[in-house]
Amino acid sequence: LAKTTQPISMDSYEGQEVNITCSHNNIATNDYITWYQQFPSQGPRFIIQGYKTKVTNEVASLFIPADRKSSTLSLPRVSLSDTAVYYCLVVGRPHNFNKFYFGSGTKLNVKP
Amino acid sequence: GAVVSQHPSWVICKSGTSVKIECRSLDFQATTMFWYRQFPKKSLMLMATSNEGSKATYEQGVEKDKFLINHASLTLSTLTVTSAHPEDSSFYICSAHTTGGSDYTFGSGTRLTVV
Numbered sequence: 001l002a003k004t005t006q007p008i009s010m011d012s013y014e015g016q017e018v019n020i021t022c023s024h025n026n027i028a029t030n031d032y033i034t035w036y037q038q039f040p041s042q043g044p045r046f047i048i049q050g051y052k053t054k055v056t057n058e059v060a061s062l063f064i065p066a067d068r069k070s071s072t073l074s075l076p077r078v079s080l081s082d083t084a085v086y087y088c089l090v091v092g093r094p095h096n097f098n099k100f101y102f103g104s105g106t107k108l109n110v111k112p
Numbered sequence: 113g114a115v116v117s118q119h120p121s122w123v124i125c126k127s128g129t130s131v132k133i134e135c136r137s138l139d140f141q142a143t144t145m146f147w148y149r150q151f152p153k154k155s156l157m158l159m160a161t162s163n164e165g166s167k168a169t170y171e172q173g174v175e176k177d178k179f180l181i182n183h184a185s186l187t188l189s190t191l192t193v194t195s196a197h198p199e200d201s202s203f204y205i206c207s208a209h210t211t212g213g214s215d216y217t218f219g220s221g222t223r224l225t226v227v
Contacts, residue, residue, distance in 0.1 A: 034215055043118070043205045043218030044156070087155070091216075099146060100216075102156040 004088045004103040011109050018075045020106050022088030025069045033064060033071045036087045038105070044087060048073070075108075083110045114140050116208050118219030125196055125226055133191045133222045135206035141186035142208035146216075147179075150203040162189040162206075196226040 005023040012018045024033065032051050036044035048055055050062040050071070061074040075082060085105040092098045115138040125131050135145055143164045148156040160170045160181055168181035178200075180192040189208075193200050207218040 036218075041203065041221065041223060043116075043207070043221045045218070046215045049215055099158060099161050101158055102148075104155050 004090060006086075006088055006103060006106045008104060009107040009109065011111060012078055013111050014079055015077050018078050018082075018108060018110075020073045020075075020086055020088075020108070021070060022073070022103075023070050024088070024090045027068050027090055028092060030092050031068075031090045032092075033062065033068075034089045034091055035060070035062065035073045036089065038085045038087065047086070078108075078110045080110050080112060082108060084108060114138075114208075114217045116142075116206065116217045116219040118206055118222055120222060121220060122223040123225070125224070127197055127226055128195055130192055130194045131196055131224060133193075133204055133206075133224075135189045135191070135208070135219050137187045137208050137217075140208075142189075143186060145183065145189040145206055145208045147181065147189075147191050148205045148207070150205060150221075156205060159191075164189075193224065196224070198226045200224065201226045 034049040035047040037047050038044040048060045048062045050064050052064050055062045063072040085107050087102050087105040091100045117136045117138050119134045145162040147159045150156045158171050159174045160168045162168045162181045162183040164183045170176045183189040203221050205221045207216045209216050
């Protein structure tokens with residue numbers, strides 16, 4: 001199972017773009033990169049998933065270089081409500097109900 | 113989208129008693145669910161994989177007799193914390209994969225406090 005490494009914490013201000021990078025050097029060919037957001041006392045919430053290059057949805061973008069050994073979650077114009085912990089996970093597909101493990105996550109603190 | 117309902121959202125129990133936590137997939141069938149626990153300011157720790165119709169598989173270091181998992185139907189998995197002690201106080205979270213989907217959906221979590 002690919003291990004992920006993220007910064008423990010990051011600070012930002014409202015309106016700024018935030019980029020959180022995740023390292024996954026041992027990613028396998030059939031692994032996908034998925035990011036989750038977690039607020040205190042809540043379960044994680046899916047943000048975005050990708051395999052290579054760039055993926056964008058209504059809340060974030062995910063950039064994955066050609067070697068796929070890292071990925072960057074980009075949150076445009078963050079607000080105070082984006083203060084949360086963000087987890088990067090690498091999960092094999094087809095899923096085959098693969099179990100997966102959480103890394104330490106990145107605590108994003110958005111200041112006014 | 114897929115919804116996983118977890119109940120109760122919080123529970124307080126006395127030492128020595130047992131507590132059951134339910135995890136339901138509301139609009140899809142989940143042959144496999146996962147149970148995690150999370151301590152304050154820490155990451156989620158996988159406890160076990162719950163398989164419908166068969167025994168759960170536990171992660172190393174997790175006591176299977178302490179944390180009983182039952183996955184009797186395609187939409188329900190339960191975690192029972194037996195003979196609870198204060199050190200079992202934690203945030204428990206379940207998750208399920210939607211067949212044909214691309215991600216895992218998590219329940220809202222259960223805050224267990226043992227006094």
